[in-house]
Amino acid sequence: MEQTPTVAPMIDLSRKEDGTSSKETFSKDVAEGLSQFPKSLPSRYFYDAAGSKLFQDIMALPEYYLTRCEFKVLTDNRQEIARQFAASGFFHLIDLGAGDALKTKILLRELSQQKSEFDYVPVDISGDAMQQLTDSLQQEMPSVDVQAVVGEYFPALEWLQENKAERKVVLFLGSNIGNFKADESRHFLQRICSNLSSGDKLLMGIDLRKDPDTILSAYNDASGVTAEFNLNLLRRINRELGGEFDVEQFRHYPIYNPHEGVMRSFLVSKKEQDVYIRDTGQTFHFDAWEAIHTENSHKYSLQQVSELGKACGFSVETVFQDEACSFADVLFTVA
Ligand SMILES: C[S@@+](CC[C@H](N)C(=O)[O-])C[C@H]1O[C@@H](n2cnc3c(N)ncnc32)[C@H](O)[C@@H]1O
Structure with missing residues (x-):
């Protein structure tokens, strides 16, 4: 029997209302970030x-426990999660x-199996990732209604508020x-909450605090894929903004602070150098061993997560957890 087409055309919110393109915003953010100290x-x-592909490679690394652990949490608890999602009838799954929705697909399959009434709305700033995901869902789960949105989290949530009226x-x-x-x-959580209604839900993945060595290796793998992922940011500036970074002259440097529970990644300049970026019209100076801070990854305790949710208008409904890996997916309800 022929399958009814269920994939709606992608919504692209990446061009801002004031007319600025995502490339202009990228250029402005790069100029701002490289002009400040630090x-x-x-x-x-x-x-x-390229970055999305590298991130897929990271997820398959032996050191990168996060994906494996969350995969297990969602697999082990998929029936209960799907049941709680669908308990009050039709909903939009946002x-x-x-990204590639590798783990979300566990829930999509289960929801389909339970014959739940829902549609799936993936949101991502990466248009490439959304196109690939839409294509793969069409192949793998043609019965799931899909409406991909390319854009930043908040414009997408506001668009959803205006265009998707049902439970979320x-x-x-x-x-x-x-x-x-x-x-x-x-x-961020307060803004999510303000775009939801009472009874709507949020399932949030949380990497819990654990042995600092385990955390550090996940962001500093032996085969150097994470280093390539971090350095790709400079390559992207070269490709898209006419940057002249000599990427070989920078190195990936991650550090974990167990006191704060924060993993931070840096790109460190191996020598004193000047780098011109065409689209910004500026040359940026780097001292030898000066660092660019590129990423934070906070690790939480369950108590911190619960307090964070409560402070933002959510109450904890269920904590799905993998004891061995200490990764949790926490289901919140809008109070
Ligand atoms: C670490 S990946 C996670 C992918 C997937 N959710 C998972 O758990 O495996 C992060 C994804 O968020 C997207 N992203 C990052 N910042 C964003 C933003 N401000 N608005 C929308 N998407 C964003 C990236 O493009 C990327 O695909």
Whole structure:
């Protein structure tokens, strides 16, 4: 029997209302980050086509326990999670920063099997990732209704608020919340909450605090894939903004602070150098061993997560956890 087409055209919110393109915003953010002291670059620019591919390679690394652990948590608890999602009838399943949705697919399969009524709305700034995901879902799960949105989290949530009226279940997997600083994560969860209604849900992946060596190796693998992922940010600036980085003259340097529970990644300049970036019209000076901060990854205790959720208008419904790996997927409800 012929399958009814269920894939809606992708919504592209990556062009801002004021007319600025995502490339202009990228150029502005790079100029701002490299002009300040200490230098930094936003981690959301990791994920161009090359970065998304490298991240898929990272997820398969022996040291990168996060994906394996969350995969297990979702696999072991898929029936209960799907049941709780679908308990009140039709819902929009909104996957923030969906990427390749490797783990979300566990839930999509289970929801389909339970004949739950839902549609799937993956959201990601990477248009390439959304195109690939839409194509793969069409192949693997043609019965799932899909409406991919290319854009930043908040414009996408506002678009959803206006265009998708029914009950919402938001996924924020992969410990992505860890990329925000403490005040940013509160602001982020408050904004999610303000775009949801009472009874809507949020399933959030949390990498819990554990042996610092285990954490550090996950961001500093022996085969150097994470280093390539970090350095790809400079390659992307070269490709898209006419940057003149000699990538060989920078190195990946990760460090974990167990006191704060924060993993930080840097790109360190191996020598004093000047780098011209055409689209910014500026030359940036680097002292020898000066660092660019590129990523934070906060590790939480369950108590911190629960307090964070409560402070932002959520209550904890269920904690799904893998004791061995200490990774949790926490199901919150809007109070
Ligand atoms: C670490 S990957 C996680 C992918 C997947 N959710 C998982 O758990 O494996 C992060 C994804 O979030 C996307 N992303 C990062 N910052 C974003 C933002 N501000 N708005 C929308 N998507 C973003 C990236 O493009 C990337 O695909």
